Amino acid sequence: MKNRLKVLRAERDWTQAQLADALDVSRQTINAIEKGKFDPSLPLAFRSARLFNCRIEDIFEDDGD
Amino acid sequence: MAHDTRSRVSRNLHDTRRLAVWTLAWLVTLALVAFGPVLLWDKNPLITGALIVLNLGIGSGMIIANIRFVAGLDDLQRQIQLEAMGIALGVGLIVGLSYSMLDITDLVAWNAEISHLVFVQGFTYLGAVLLASRRYQ
Numbered sequence: 212m213k214n215r216l217k218v219l220r221a222e223r224d225w226t227q228a229q230l231a232d233a234l235d236v237s238r239q240t241i242n243a244i245e246k247g248k249f250d251p252s253l254p255l256a257f258r259s260a261r262l263f264n265c266r267i268e269d270i271f272e273d274d275g276d
Numbered sequence: 277m278a279h280d281t282r283s284r285v286s287r288n289l290h291d292t293r294r295l296a297v298w299t300l301a302w303l304v305t306l307a308l309v310a311f312g313p314v315l316l317w318d319k320n321p322l323i324t325g326a327l328i329v330l331n332l333g334i335g336s337g338m339i340i341a342n343i344r345f346v347a348g349l350d351d352l353q354r355q356i357q358l359e360a361m362g363i364a365l366g367v368g369l370i371v372g373l374s375y376s377m378l379d380i381t382d383l384v385a386w387n388a389e390i391s392h393l394v395f396v397q398g399f400t401y402l403g404a405v406l407l408a409s410r411r412y413q
Contacts, residue, residue, distance in 0.1 A: 232283075232284075235284050235350070236284065236350040236351065236352070237284070237350050237352065237353060239352060239353075239409075239412065239413065240350050240351060240352035240353070242413070243352050243412040243413070244352075248411070248412050249351070249352050249355065249412055251351055252351045255350075255351050
């Protein structure tokens with residue numbers, strides 16, 4: 212799954228650690244999601260959407276895998 | 277769902293400590309059951325039986341503490357634990373049965389002890405956690 216987490220984070224000038232704190236996950240999790248190595252659960256995707264004040268599909272995009 | 281206001285790191289630390297305490301208590305009662313009958317209470321069956329029951333009870337507490345530990349992890353950490361536990365379970369089953377067959381068919385000179393299986397599962401689990409953690413970096 213592709214995602215725009217890194218772009219959204221950069222737009223706000225946040226570090227991975229700051230985003231991890233805001234989403235109540237580890238920095239390793241944010242790093243893995245940004246690199247596309249790990250797909251978040253639905254609750255985490257919802258939390259991300261709420262944090263960035265947008266829809267889930269504005270952050271995560273199904274790449275057909 | 278109740279929201280825990282403590283930080284994730286603080287919650288993880290608390291869950292890890294609780295699991296460590298239960299595991300230590302379980303190990304102590306296990307050691308008492310293993311060595312106590314000969315070294316401490318001259319094979320008194322009542323004391324041995326009571327300690328086996330206590331060991332089972334504390335073991336149950338350890339399982340619950342482990343469930344809470346895993347439930348308190350975040351998405352990725354839980355995925356890593358799931359993969360590691362799955363690998364450890366599979367390796368334990370396959371290697372354990374093959375090892376047992378070696379003993380039954382007298383292809384090895386020593387007895388296949390359950391403690392050997394615990395070592396194999398423990399080291400497999402640790403290795404799998406390290407490998408999975410590296411893979412997701």
